[in-house]
Amino acid sequence: xxxxxxxxxxxxxxxxxxxxxxxxxxxxxxxxxxxxxxxxxxxxxxxxxxxxxxxxxxxxxxxxxxxxxxxxxxxxxx
Numbered sequence: 001x002x003x004x005x006x007x008x009x010x011x012x013x014x015x016x017x018x019x020x021x022x023x024x025x026x027x028x029x030x031x032x033x034x035x036x037x038x039x040x041x042x043x044x045x046x047x048x049x050x051x052x053x054x055x056x057x058x059x060x061x062x063x064x065x066x067x068x069x070x071x072x073x074x075x076x077x078x
Contacts, residue, residue: 001031002076007043007053007063010036014052017066021054024072032076 004021008014018036025032037043046055050064056075 001033003057004032004034005037005055006034007037007046007048007055008051009040010038011051013066017052017054020066020069021072021076024069025076028073028076030076 002025004025006014006018006021008017014036018034021032022034043051043053046053046060048060048063052062052064052066053060054062054067054072054075056078061075062071
């Protein structure tokens with residue numbers, strides 16, 4: 001199971017990023033535990049300055065804008 005965190009204020013891009021990760025995981029048959037992190041201190045603790053950010057298994061893999069689906073697939077397959 002992959003631990004995914006979507007970092008952001010809850011804006012439309014953050015919501016869409018979380019939805020994209022969930023849909024991609026479902027289509028690949030990958031089990032995930034997704035958490036939405038909205039606390040700015042926690043987000044800055046990851047070194048993310050622009051949201052949405054995505055953390056997979058403790059590693060920041062994306063920051064700023066909605067990621068591409070193929071990028072999400074590569075994170076989930078890794």
